[in-house]
Amino acid sequence: MTDARQQRIGRLAEAARLKSEEKVRSAESAIRRPIKRGEAVTFQAVQREASVSHAFLYKNPGLRSKIEYHRSRQRPPKAVPETASTDSNIVLALTAEIARIKKVHREETAALREALEAAHGENLSLRRELARLGIEGPVTR
Known part of the structure; x- marks a missing residue:
């Protein structure tokens, strides 16, 4: 393999790593936003907020455990009043x-x-x- 090709591969790998890190930061921020608003933390809500895929959230063990933790801590929905x-x-x-x-x-x-x-x-x-x-x-x- 040529030196130039190795350099291009290295730059692409670095760019992919940086993009993944940015997506993780975005997802972590998206986990905090619904909590601040008093909304439910779900995979779908985080996916929409962070503009990442469900697969990305499920495949990342850290993000997955945070979402599951916050989801498990949520209160059950209030009973609907009779009226x-x-x-x-x-x-x-x-x-x-x-x-x-x-x-x-x-x-x-x-x-x-x-x-x-x-x-x-x-x-x-x-x-x-x-x-x-x-x-x-x-x-x-």
């Missing part, structure tokens, strides 16, 4: 939940679009760099 059991209150509650879920969906979709655009841009930059260096890229089929 809230009417049909109209149920409809209002479900309508609010649907609106919240739609908002989360829109935000996640926008985040995914941005990530895809960034990936496409990075891919294009890498292809241009390969072409500039005269290196033939991978064969696509």
Whole structure:
């Protein structure tokens, strides 16, 4: 292997390590935010707050144990008062939940679009760099 290739591999490995560390810091911060707001700490909530995948949270033992610890310490939901059991209150509650879920969906979709655009841009930059260096890229089929 050439020296230049080893250097590129080293730079890529370092970049990946730094990116992973940044994701861990972001996830740890995302664990603290719902606690401060008095909300439930769940894998899904942390995933949304930190913009990381569920797999990343589950595969990282430190993050996983923190989330599970905080999740286990949460109080059970309060009993619904009898007056809230009417049909109209149920409809209002479900309508609010649907609106919240739609908002989360829109935000996640926008985040995914941005990530895809960034990936496409990075891919294009890498292809241009390969072409500039005269290196033939991978064969696509």
